Amino acid sequence: MPTSFAAMRRTVSSGIGIMLALAVVSSIGIALLPAHHTAGLQAWAFDAGHVDVYNLVVPSWNQRHPDHPLNVSLLLGPALQTRMMSGFYAGTPVADLLEIERMQAGPVFAGPLADIGFVDLTDRLRREGLIDGINAASFSPWTTRGHIFGLPHDVHPVMLAYRCDLVEAAGIDVSKIETWDDYFRAMRPLMRDTDGDGRVDCYPLNGTYANSTTTEVIMLQAGGTLFDDHGQPLLDSDVNVDILARLATWFGGPNRVTLDVNIASKSGLMLIHAGAVLGVIVPDFSAGSMVVLLPMLAGKYKLMPLPAWEKGGRRTSVQGGTMMGIARSTPDVDLAWAALKHLYLSPLGAERLFLDRGIVTPVKASWSNPVFDRPSAYFCGQPIGRMYLRLAPDVPLRPSSPYYSQAINRLGNIENELANLAADKNIGDPAELKPLARRLLAAAQQDLQAQINRNVFLGGRSR
């Protein structure tokens, strides 16, 4: 031994020896670092406002379950999605409860049912009567192949916020407005050039065709859909052709009635503040945002149900949506289910969610809470909670599909092309746009169907 040590001593100089020793010591040190571990149940949510609400009800859970305290963490949407999908795909650690937004659900549901990373809640929901206790439409985005994988957080009915100060001063009685045609007929006289430059500065409605938000909201209201109940694409239906062609004439051409104002952007808020639109399509959370982000407009806006697409038609639509599900990796599914119900079904949470964010709960038992009848000072004393809840049962279903975001993207592109054509060729008659709408929708349908067919996990064929 002494001989070999001496030989080693000869070949390894002291400098090399020090570096080696440092490498070994630091490697051992890193290996021995204690892993970060939080006791109890973990929940990840992507919205700070949601987390604030959950933290109101967490103490009561922790009091009852001292051995299994609940800890809710805030992760930004993309970070949450990346970590969630890593957990589902590769088994990296994820929270027991995960909250996701509707557009994040696609990849989650793209695999075989047995491998989806969330626990199937269908039987529990049936057994405990929650299927009937929660607004039915709210389950649809979280349902795939007849199985429900999440508890819905919201309903997100849509109404129209209109500038009551201007509309009422013009003598317009909105209670007589039943359809969109009625609405535009009534509001068109208020389309005006405020700065004398020969151009309209105030439009009847916000309409964002740069993305698909408005198109999707109106399409769902008008009875269109992107997928059937079995998840097969239904883009090129006659209803969709009609809707897209008509909408394009709202966005461009001689009969244009909208301004590209996105309420979710700062520039959109500035335009609303400047009075560039008389009406804004607002789901419940956007009405809540207006109160916070546009306080200077308090008393100038009122809400009304969306004008119907056709006489006697639906007076609302739906936009966005969130769910919370249980990760399959959780060691105790029953405990996680109890915690999930504690977070999502709590009357206190429902109340706070409405007061802080304007969001109405899908839990029917909480709908009788008088907080929803409280007059809103911002919206001229209207009981906006009750108004949104009255529309909740009419919210359209949205059959889910792993390919929903791709379908929406195609829908937005088509609407954009139609609107540009209407503007460039000065087309005001939807009938002239229908052939192109049909052709584009058929191509999108074919393309999407080919994608679905390629998915061997959804029963597609491997060609």
Next chain:
Amino acid sequence: MKSFRPHPPWIPWLFLSPFLVFFALFASWPVARSLMLAFEQTYGPRTKAFVGLLNFQAVWHDPYFWTAVRNTLLFTGGTLLVQIPLALGLALLMNRPRLRGRAAFRLLFFSPSIIGFVFAGTLFFLLLEKRIGLLNAGLHTVFSHWDPDFPWIDHYVMTSLIIASAWLSAGFHMAYLLAALQNVSGDLLDAAAIDGAGPWRRFWHVTLPGIRPVLEVLVLLTLITGFQVFDLPFIFYNDSMGNGPNNQALTIVTYLYQTGFIAGNLGYASAIGWLLTLALIGLALAHRHLTRTEDPSR
């Protein structure tokens, strides 16, 4: 004097081993795995199905992929044609011996490259927005008949992206070219001037050959970054996940990201990634071949 003791041959490998281990784990293995993925359909590592060439066939027949290829080529070509001449022009300007405030100009032109694509994308988006964007609002103030809703971003998708990219990167390329210009022999330029060569001939026959190696590297870098562009269109057209109106901003890497991480189809995304890799290798080889054959001195 201490005698030189040669180290045994395994010592270099010992010190290279941390890098080699990490390289194998975090570079070689993922590359190999992505090649395998390209022939599979997966839902996580436990659920996979071998699909042979299906992903490549599907990519080949996918109109969105070809739209992305067309847009990427347009962007790359556009940036190449705008960025390099602009950078060269700025560098020539900065290289003028009697220029006053050289340091301030250098800082001014170079500073955009510090901020990165995300900020540049946001900035240009705000600049070009309808009605409240600085460009539309400014033009409307000066020319009252200017339409404040002029849709720069919707109608000039690629132009907007190329301008934003040029604004961001031209200063960075200028710094390289300026260094190259300062190494061009003054004696040669003086000799050419004495021989009666005008400014254009001096530039063409002395300056340009002098900075050619740097120019070649910049062209290759611009080509590679152009083919890999993702963040700029993604920020610009965030509402549509980087697609832009009618998919005019959709690039190859944006499409790869969308299929892999939005739609969760990692096999398909890997196939796109490998096609892009092959294209880039081909581009680099073509560049090498062209620059070698056209330079008789090498």
